[in-house]
Amino acid sequence: MARSPSSPSFWRSTVRGPWFTSVLGVVLLGGITVLFVTGLLSYAAYNPGLSPVNDKTPDKGLLGFYLFAWPTHPYWLYRLNQGVHVTLGITLVPVLLAKLWSVVPRLFQLPPARSLAHVLERISLLLLVGGALFEFVTGVLNVQLDYLFPGSFYPLHFYGAWVFFAAFVVHAVLKTPAAVRNLRRLREERAGEAGSGEEPAEAVPSLVSPNPVAPTTSRRGALGLVGGGSLLLFGTTVGQNFDGPLRRTALLAPHGGADPGSGPGGFQINKTAVSRGISAAETSEEVWRLVVTGPSGTVRLSRAELLELPLHSAALPIACVEGWSTSDQWWRGVRLRNLAALVGYEADAAPDVMVESLQRRGAFRRAALRSNQVRDVRSLLALDVNGEPLTPDHGYPARIIVPAAPGVLNTKWVARMTFGDL
Ligand SMILES: Nc1nc2c(c(=O)[nH]1)N[C@H]1C(S)=C(S)[C@@H](COP(=O)(O)O)O[C@H]1N2
Ligand SMILES: [Mo]
Numbered sequence: 001m002a003r004s005p006s007s008p009s010f011w012r013s014t015v016r017g018p019w020f021t022s023v024l025g026v027v028l029l030g031g032i033t034v035l036f037v038t039g040l041l042s043y044a045a046y047n048p049g050l051s052p053v054n055d056k057t058p059d060k061g062l063l064g065f066y067l068f069a070w071p072t073h074p075y076w077l078y079r080l081n082q083g084v085h086v087t088l089g090i091t092l093v094p095v096l097l098a099k100l101w102s103v104v105p106r107l108f109q110l111p112p113a114r115s116l117a118h119v120l121e122r123i124s125l126l127l128l129v130g131g132a133l134f135e136f137v138t139g140v141l142n143v144q145l146d147y148l149f150p151g152s153f154y155p156l157h158f159y160g161a162w163v164f165f166a167a168f169v170v171h172a173v174l175k176t177p178a179a180v181r182n183l184r185r186l187r188e189e190r191a192g193e194a195g196s197g198e199e200p201a202e203a204v205p206s207l208v209s210p211n212p213v214a215p216t217t218s219r220r221g222a223l224g225l226v227g228g229g230s231l232l233l234f235g236t237t238v239g240q241n242f243d244g245p246l247r248r249t250a251l252l253a254p255h256g257g258a259d260p261g262s263g264p265g266g267f268q269i270n271k272t273a274v275s276r277g278i279s280a281a282e283t284s285e286e287v288w289r290l291v292v293t294g295p296s297g298t299v300r301l302s303r304a305e306l307l308e309l310p311l312h313s314a315a316l317p318i319a320c321v322e323g324w325s326t327s328d329q330w331w332r333g334v335r336l337r338n339l340a341a342l343v344g345y346e347a348d349a350a351p352d353v354m355v356e357s358l359q360r361r362g363a364f365r366r367a368a369l370r371s372n373q374v375r376d377v378r379s380l381l382a383l384d385v386n387g388e389p390l391t392p393d394h395g396y397p398a399r400i401i402v403p404a405a406p407g408v409l410n411t412k413w414v415a416r417m418t419f420g421d422l
Contacts, residue, residue: 366411
């Protein structure tokens with residue numbers, strides 16, 4: 001009997017066949033397109049064109065052609081974008097694995113190359129399968145293990161996405177017509193009495209086993225298993241986009257730096273003050289000063305002095321690239337546009353700003369905001385949240401909060417703001 005995986009009769013599951021592969025393929029065609037688009041948008045939201053500090057892929061060249069000024073409306077834009085990106089990515093893992101399983105006999109098929117076209121197709125498949133696994137693995141590791149590859153996640157995931165997507169487009173152009181044809185023909189056969197339940201014939205070596213074992217499940221049953229797996233992952237992930245009891249359903253989501261407890265600061269904490277080396281001494285009323293610089297000079301303000309300025313409120317979420325987000329919190333503080341006005345700008349003509357934290361080491365201690373973000377009346381240097389002064393873990397004495405922006409731009413423990421076009 002067939003002992004070599006290059007022999008079609010080595011593969012004996014009755015589930016394999018064009019129907020199973022086509023259904024999964026069509027699901028991935030839609031799902032992965034959404035992942036790619038939301039992924040590119042997520043990168044644009046970092047303001048990578050603005051300053052070298054924000055730019056995680058400085059050698060991207062032409063691949064950054066699409067970058068644009070990320071808007072501040074609607075204020076939940078990044079929360080939605082990243083919630084979809086991460087939740088959908090995790091949900092599709094069983095579908096991806098099942099799809100790969102369904103076509104694995106092809107990997108061993110002999111001769112390895114029948115023609116030049118076949119060689120090219122196999123190379124594109126290598127990039128496709130390798131790229132897909134690479135993107136899913138780096139994405140999941142980033143979400144789960146807190147930047148396993150510090151600083152290098154972004155270039156890996158970004159370049160990986162382009163390599164993968166190029167192969168994906170080639171593959172989709174080559175295969176979508178056959179997938180749709182397969183599904184349509186099977187549907188017609190089922191509708192008409194003639195339906196034999198046979199798999200449609202294929203031009204290339206068949207995925208249907210010529211030597212099947214006794215079936216342990218139907219193809220529909222197998223698809224139900226994949227769908228059930230996806231549903232389970234979805235159900236244990238999606239809660240991280242909400243606060244309160246719903247977040248506790250997110251069994252698979254990472255749990256953040258600290259238990260936020262209840263009360264005004266009772267929402268997700270990513271990095272605690274202690275973990276970032278922020279001491280109570282340097283944030284005390286006597287010691288801490290905000291240093292604001294612009295064309296008309298430098299202004300130093302204590303927290304008490306900031307509280308004397310006109311204060312404004314905005315209800316805004318925090319939404320992290322890792323896919324978790326909070327519901328809207330009530331932030332109160334000084335408008336960024338009014339801080340620009342202290343150092344020589346008209347509020348309506350406020351420029352970009354570089355924000356630096358007290359934090360001395362580690363990632364995310366500096367971030368640049370674009371002029372459209374600075375000018376928005378809801379963009380604040382927040383001093384309070386939900387009616388109380390910020391807690392140390394949420395950025396006391398002052399933190400940035402900007403509508404529609406990724407959490408990483410909401411710098412905590414702000415020490416210095418430098419206004420001017422970046
Ligand atoms: N100084 C400083 N600010 C920071 C960070 C940081 O590590 N250091 N993390 C950022 C990231 S990635 C996110 S998602 C938010 C999380 O805010 P939270 O901990 O209040 O929920 O803070 C941002 N501000
Ligand atoms: Mo984040």
